[in-house]
Amino acid sequence: MSERAALDYRQYLRVDMMPHLLCPGCGHGIVLKAILRALHRVGLPRERVVFVSGIGCSSRIVGYVDFCTLHTTHGRPLTFATGLKLARPDLHVIVITGDGDGLAIGGNHLIHAARRNVGLTCLLLNNATYGMTGGQSAPTTPEGARSANAPDGGVEPAFDACGLVAGAGGTFVARGMTAAPLGLDDLIARALVHPGFAFVEILSDCPEYFGRYNGLGRGPEMLEAQRLHVEGVDALLAEKRFVPGLAGERGGARPPVALGVLHEARRPELAAALAAARAAAARPARRPAPPPSAARPRAAAPALADAPQCRVRLAGAGGQGIVLAGLLLAEAAVAAGRNATHAQAYGPESRGGASRAEVIVSDGEIDYPYVDRADLLVALTQEAYDRYAGEVRPGALVVVDADRVAPRPADGVACHALPITATAARVLGAAVGANLVALGALVALSGVVEGEALERAVVARRPGGDAARALRAVRAGAELVAAGRETP
Numbered sequence: 001m002s003e004r005a006a007l008d009y010r011q012y013l014r015v016d017m018m019p020h021l022l023c024p025g026c027g028h029g030i031v032l033k034a035i036l037r038a039l040h041r042v043g044l045p046r047e048r049v050v051f052v053s054g055i056g057c058s059s060r061i062v063g064y065v066d067f068c069t070l071h072t073t074h075g076r077p078l079t080f081a082t083g084l085k086l087a088r089p090d091l092h093v094i095v096i097t098g099d100g101d102g103l104a105i106g107g108n109h110l111i112h113a114a115r116r117n118v119g120l121t122c123l124l125l126n127n128a129t130y131g132m133t134g135g136q137s138a139p140t141t142p143e144g145a146r147s148a149n150a151p152d153g154g155v156e157p158a159f160d161a162c163g164l165v166a167g168a169g170g171t172f173v174a175r176g177m178t179a180a181p182l183g184l185d186d187l188i189a190r191a192l193v194h195p196g197f198a199f200v201e202i203l204s205d206c207p208e209y210f211g212r213y214n215g216l217g218r219g220p221e222m223l224e225a226q227r228l229h230v231e232g233v234d235a236l237l238a239e240k241r242f243v244p245g246l247a248g249e250r251g252g253a254r255p256p257v258a259l260g261v262l263h264e265a266r267r268p269e270l271a272a273a274l275a276a277a278r279a280a281a282a283r284p285a286r287r288p289a290p291p292p293s294a295a296r297p298r299a300a301a302p303a304l305a306d307a308p309q310c311r312v313r314l315a316g317a318g319g320q321g322i323v324l325a326g327l328l329l330a331e332a333a334v335a336a337g338r339n340a341t342h343a344q345a346y347g348p349e350s351r352g353g354a355s356r357a358e359v360i361v362s363d364g365e366i367d368y369p370y371v372d373r374a375d376l377l378v379a380l381t382q383e384a385y386d387r388y389a390g391e392v393r394p395g396a397l398v399v400v401d402a403d404r405v406a407p408r409p410a411d412g413v414a415c416h417a418l419p420i421t422a423t424a425a426r427v428l429g430a431a432v433g434a435n436l437v438a439l440g441a442l443v444a445l446s447g448v449v450e451g452e453a454l455e456r457a458v459v460a461r462r463p464g465g466d467a468a469r470a471l472r473a474v475r476a477g478a479e480l481v482a483a484g485r486e487t488p
Contacts, residue, residue: 050093111164312358375397
């Protein structure tokens with residue numbers, strides 16, 4: 001983080017948005033300048049930086065920075081930021097939130113972003129009040145402090161934001177204050193380059209409400225109170241004391257608030273861990289060898305195997321594993337490097353009732369996750385066939401259970417009636433597993449995914465806790481196709 005050319009703040013600001021809306025003496029303007037100095041020092045490419053904000057006084061400053069910005073709903077900036085980071089791991093995502101936005105309505109999102117170790121920087125501006133709505137008590141308002149809704153002083157203890165994040169698994173936890181802006185630069189710069197969830201609580205000041213209600217004076221007096229009430233640290237959070245709030249006669253003497261880097265650790269960042277898991281899943285899995293008598297499935301229908309997008313509907317009754325079959329197909333497609341969506345619908349019954357899974361497999365983007373007219377249809381009950389046989393595209397491929405369905409195929413539709421339930425009973429000793437037999441047959445007939453990709457998905461998910469048993473069912477379905485075991 002070497003020193004760069006002299007900083008002109010205007011190069012990073014939306015000057016046309018000025019003058020700003022912050023109250024006189026508000027500490028958030030100091031924070032904004034510290035953020036810009038840290039960004040300038042670190043030298044992150046502007047096109048790779050995205051600011052995300054929620055709702056509150058703190059979120060207003062994001063409207064003034066001349067970067068890509070995402071303005072979200074109250075308490076949800078970390079949720080949107082997590083999705084953004086997973087979709088674009090190359091981006092540097094900076095979340096600006098406040099003590100209400102981030103610790104009250106957004107508290108659970110903060111906990112789980114830290115737990116997951118999402119690779120982003122979260123700056124929580126703590127002014128100990130809900131400033132935008134009139135100065136009500138916030139999660140960080142000190143016990144005994146007056147507010148709009150506690151004119152005689154609150155009785156609730158304040159939240160330890162840094163302790164929460166460290167306990168949830170955050171890998172970089174720090175605290176700074178607006179009374180020491182240059183030290184704040186350093187903390188933000190370190191957070192920006194940390195490879196994991198980096199959290200910085202920034203003690204800010206609100207003279208308009210918190211200061212006025214508690215007789216702490218205006219901006220300069222509140223900054224001086226901060227300076228008298230802190231201590232610097234370089235050690236772990238567990239070795240330090242934390243008592244929230246500002247010094248004031250109503251609260252009596254308080255131990256110092258710890259400043260600096262309170263906790264730092266290393267563990268896998270979420271996006272990187274997911275990428276590694278996908279890469280591992282894509283590698284050929286060690287699986288049980290097929291029986292010597294296993295026949296080689298016949299080649300897939302080229303029109304379906306080579307299609308850029310394929311719409312699949314699997315239908316039957318509750319308890320037949322329809323949803324599981326759809327999940328396996330979608331996971332096989334994703335593991336093979338294609339895009340896939342999975343949607344499901346079923347009744348309230350554990351057994352019986354209609355059940356449906358819809359899977360779209362595509363080489364490109366998928367704009368709509370539901371199947372209107374299917375390219376591939378699997379029907380394991382007569383009711384499912386009667387309901388969906390008319391909702392297929394010309395040239396569609398239909399697979400039905402010959403033991404349960406009497407098909408009436410339309411012109412231009414290839415219908416394959418296979419002894420699916422009987423095969424499951426023969427191979428597994430029970431009808432449970434017919435879904436996997438049907439899935440193996442569908443893949444062998446259509447080539448919607450490679451058979452090897454499907455087997456890897458089965459091994460990864462281990463249906464019923466027994467991957468070898470599930471593989472026998474899938475391979476038995478493929479053998480039905482290879483042997484031409486169709487019922488006329």
